[in-house]
Amino acid sequence: MAGSTLASPSADPVLGAVTTAKVISPGRETWRRFRQHRLAMASTVILSLLILGVVIGPWLWPVPINEIDFTAQLQRPSLNHPFGTDDLGQDILARMMYGGRISLAVGLAAMVVATTVGVCIGALAGMSRRIVDPILMWVTDLFLSLPQLPLLLLIIYLFREQLKAAFGVEGGVFVLIVVVIGGLRWMPVARLVRAQFLSLREKEFVEAARASGATKMRQMVRHILPNAIGPVIVASTIEVSSAIIAESTLSFLGLGFPPDIPTWGRLLFDAKDHLDSAPHWALFPGAAIFLTVLSINFIGDGLRDALDPRRVI
Amino acid sequence: MATYLLRRLLIAIPSLLGISLILFTVLALAPGDPFSEMATNPNVPPEVREAIRASFGLNDPIMVRYLRWLGAMAQGDWGFSFASRINVDTLILQRVPTTLFVVGSSQILALCIALPVGIYAATRPYSVFDQIANTLAFVGFSLPTFFTGLLFILIFSVSLDWFPFVYRSDIAATGWRWYWEMFRQAIMPICVLGLFQAASYTRYVRSAVLDVIRLDYVTTARAKGLGEKTVTLRHITRNALIPVVTLVALQMPAVFGGAIVTEQIFRVPGIGSLLIDAILANDTPVIMAVTFVFACLVVIFNLIADVLYGWLDPRISFS
Numbered sequence: 001m002a003g004s005t006l007a008s009p010s011a012d013p014v015l016g017a018v019t020t021a022k023v024i025s026p027g028r029e030t031w032r033r034f035r036q037h038r039l040a041m042a043s044t045v046i047l048s049l050l051i052l053g054v055v056i057g058p059w060l061w062p063v064p065i066n067e068i069d070f071t072a073q074l075q076r077p078s079l080n081h082p083f084g085t086d087d088l089g090q091d092i093l094a095r096m097m098y099g100g101r102i103s104l105a106v107g108l109a110a111m112v113v114a115t116t117v118g119v120c121i122g123a124l125a126g127m128s129r130r131i132v133d134p135i136l137m138w139v140t141d142l143f144l145s146l147p148q149l150p151l152l153l154l155i156i157y158l159f160r161e162q163l164k165a166a167f168g169v170e171g172g173v174f175v176l177i178v179v180v181i182g183g184l185r186w187m188p189v190a191r192l193v194r195a196q197f198l199s200l201r202e203k204e205f206v207e208a209a210r211a212s213g214a215t216k217m218r219q220m221v222r223h224i225l226p227n228a229i230g231p232v233i234v235a236s237t238i239e240v241s242s243a244i245i246a247e248s249t250l251s252f253l254g255l256g257f258p259p260d261i262p263t264w265g266r267l268l269f270d271a272k273d274h275l276d277s278a279p280h281w282a283l284f285p286g287a288a289i290f291l292t293v294l295s296i297n298f299i300g301d302g303l304r305d306a307l308d309p310r311r312v313i
Numbered sequence: 314m315a316t317y318l319l320r321r322l323l324i325a326i327p328s329l330l331g332i333s334l335i336l337f338t339v340l341a342l343a344p345g346d347p348f349s350e351m352a353t354n355p356n357v358p359p360e361v362r363e364a365i366r367a368s369f370g371l372n373d374p375i376m377v378r379y380l381r382w383l384g385a386m387a388q389g390d391w392g393f394s395f396a397s398r399i400n401v402d403t404l405i406l407q408r409v410p411t412t413l414f415v416v417g418s419s420q421i422l423a424l425c426i427a428l429p430v431g432i433y434a435a436t437r438p439y440s441v442f443d444q445i446a447n448t449l450a451f452v453g454f455s456l457p458t459f460f461t462g463l464l465f466i467l468i469f470s471v472s473l474d475w476f477p478f479v480y481r482s483d484i485a486a487t488g489w490r491w492y493w494e495m496f497r498q499a500i501m502p503i504c505v506l507g508l509f510q511a512a513s514y515t516r517y518v519r520s521a522v523l524d525v526i527r528l529d530y531v532t533t534a535r536a537k538g539l540g541e542k543t544v545t546l547r548h549i550t551r552n553a554l555i556p557v558v559t560l561v562a563l564q565m566p567a568v569f570g571g572a573i574v575t576e577q578i579f580r581v582p583g584i585g586s587l588l589i590d591a592i593l594a595n596d597t598p599v600i601m602a603v604t605f606v607f608a609c610l611v612v613i614f615n616l617i618a619d620v621l622y623g624w625l626d627p628r629i630s631f632s
Contacts, residue, residue: 039448142331144563145615147607149570150588154604155339157592245457249574252459253589265459272463272578276471283467286460294455301451 033306040302043295050292054100063094065262077280084280086270095262096285103244103263104292106177110243113182115236118189123220125190126197137194144187152246155180156255173257181246189235196228230307237300241293248289264289321619325612332608333386337379340601386605392598394591401602405584409606412583415502416572420561422507423514430511431518432550438523446515453512458571462505462578469501476501480581502579506571510564517560521553555626562618565611 024032035041068088077084083092125136156176163172200206201224209223250256251265252272259266264285271281385392391401434443469475480498525531526549534548535541573585580586584603591599 039451142328142335145328145566145608145611146332146335147566147569147604147611149566149573150604150607151336151339153573153588153592154336154600157600158339158342241455248457249459249570253574253577255589255592268459268463275463275467279467279471282463286463290456290460293457294452297451297455 030306034302037298037302037305039298040305043298043302046291047295047299050100050288050295051104054097054104057097058094061094061097063091065095065098066090066260076278083284084278086267086274086278086281092267092281092284095267096264096288099262099264099267099285100288102174102257102261103247103265103289106174106181106247106263107240107244107292109174109178110181110185110246111236111239113178114185114239114243115189115232117182118186118235119193119225119232121186122190122193123197123225126194126224127201127216127220133194136190140187140190143184146184148184149246149249152180152184152250153253153255156250170257170261173261177247177250177256181243185239185242185246189232189239192231192235193228196231197224200224200227234300234304234307237296237303241296241300244289244293244296317623318620321616325616329609329612330383332612333383333605334379336601336604336608337382340597341375341378386602391602394596394599397596397599401598404587404599405602405606408582408584408587411581412572412576412585415499415506415575415581415583416568418499419503419506419510420568422503423510424561426507426511427514427518428550431515432522432545432553434515435519435522435526435553436545436549443519446519450512450515453508453515456509458505458509458574459578461509462501462575465501465505466578480579498579502575502581505575505578506568509571510568513564514557514561517557518553521556521560522549524556525549525553551625555622558618558621558625562615565614569607569610 068090081091081093083096086092086095121136121140125133125140128136159176160173163176166172167175197220201219206219206223209219214223247256247263248265248268251263252269254269257263257266259270262270267285268282268289271278271285274281391405393399394401394404397404430446434440434446437443470477477498480502531544531548534544539548569585572583573588575581576583576585577589584606588600588603588607590596591603
């Protein structure tokens with residue numbers, strides 16, 4: 001890369017002047033850009049409220065989620081039951097707060113799995129200069145063309161019993177859903193990381209690191225990865241919302257969490273046969289899923305604006 | 314063109330084989346046994362059960378089972394449904410047209426919304442229209458299909474009573490009446506899927522048009538004195554649509570996933586609801602075949618997109 005070592009001569013003094021004139025840390029600069037995105041800011045507030053609601057809500061509203069009361073079946077929202085009751089007279093607000101914890105936890109955990117796998121595979125493919133890259137990319141393309149929902153249903157159905165025995169009912173289904181959703185959603189991150197690595201590994205600063213004797217691992221972790229992390233953050237934000245949708249879809253089809261763990265999707269599954277008599281039962285959990293996913297998507301959009309230094313705001 | 318087609322077809326074969334291998338591995342690793350029902354039945358002695366297992370080849374090594382299964386699949390022999398007592402291929406062939414009809418119409422609806430909105434928004438970036446369209450697109454693809462489906466039932470079936478919410482394949486009517494009833498019951502599933510896809514396509518179309526709109530040849534077209542309408546439709550749109558074809562193809566797995574959910578909500582008798590029924594009935598051959606059919610459909614649509622791409626973009630060489 002001898003030709004590209006020389007940057008345009010006039011650019012250097014200008015860059016130097018800017019950095020010495022006013023030092024703004026990258027974090028502050030990102031935050032400033034993020035604040036410009038009004039919808040993203042509003043979404044951050046809404047998402048924080050939702051998270052606060054499901055985390056501390058059960059202390060403020062200490063109604064048990066499985067208290068069956070046949071005198072209060074399918075009641076509309078009232079002071080006693082702000083979100084109404086279901087066909088067994090159980091309080092929907094309490095159930096939603098409990099289920100919301102699980103829905104959000106599944107989303108976050110699946111995102112961590114997907115991002116970790118994606119970063120590892122993308123980095124491996126991006127650093128390899130031989131046969132590993134085409135093979136990994138072929139596998140990535142293969143996974144991209146897999147019909148995800150059918151496969152997800154298939155795996156969950158086949159392995160549920162085994163994991164229930166190993167981790168207990170709640171833990172087993174949780175581990176299974178997180179691993180499977182994470183394991184089927186790493187491809188976008190992997191492609192992104194690979195593309196970033198392919199261009200970054202030829203840059204001068206990596207060459208300098210290589211010249212001063214940095215091992216391949218150190219080049220990857222200390223030099224390339226920090227520079228590739230922006231798009232990964234954006235992609236992993238979107239992963240959270242798609243994992244939440246995937247979990248809700250499974251529960252909605254009756255193949256996710258068991259009935260005694262009322263995740264938002266499961267509440268919708270139970271509510272769908274009572275749409276004419278108790279519409280509130282479906283509306284509240286549905287709105288919760290929608291609001292969460294929408295605000296996460298907007299935050300992702302705001303982060304994209306904030307983390308892309310080429311964009312001028 | 315013929316060699317290009319042939320090469321694309323040859324590339325599709327390894328990915329189909331890979332998919333089939335993944336599916337078979339998942340199935341073979343699973344603890345479930347299609348004969349577990351028989352095992353608990355006291356009327357079936359163990360020797361008979363073993364004989365049946367052997368006749369189905371369930372005791373053979375896994376590679377032998379995979380190769381035999383693959384050979385049977387290739388010959389169109391997809392096994393026998395444990396639950397419905399008919400051949401799997403007949404069962405699936407009955408259901409596939411309904412799914413293709415719903416998915417196809419919803420894609421057409423999605424493109425009919427996304428193309429005009431996306432192009433119009435991109436020709437006026439950051440205008441009020443663009444911002445409203447963008448926000449609505451975000452709302453659209455944040456609304457999961459299962460929730461929109463329930464909302465549609467709630468609004469249009471329960472409150473307004475416009476459309477039936479259960480899809481029936483046995484409508485007792487003939488002639489125009491039959492078409493009208495079919496149309497009425499298909500409207501909600503198609504809209505649910507179509508609107509969801511329209512939201513993401515709008516964003517693709519908008520960004521694709523924005524990429525093209527600043528290119529020099531567009532300025533040249535304007536400089537020649539062509540009207541704005543001609544420039545947009547004949548110069549910008551035609552080139553902007555090329556990447557959109559690929560993006561639409563990449564969406565196919567998600568589209569068929571959405572089809573499963575909508576079919577389940579509206580009880581549409583397609584392969585999506587067949588899959589759910591088969592899973593609930595532990596009907597292994599059907600589950601396997603339906604998942605494989607979904608994978609094949611995705612690969613086929615990717616192939617069509619590739620061919621379209623080559624046809625639309627003369628810069629791609631066929632050699």
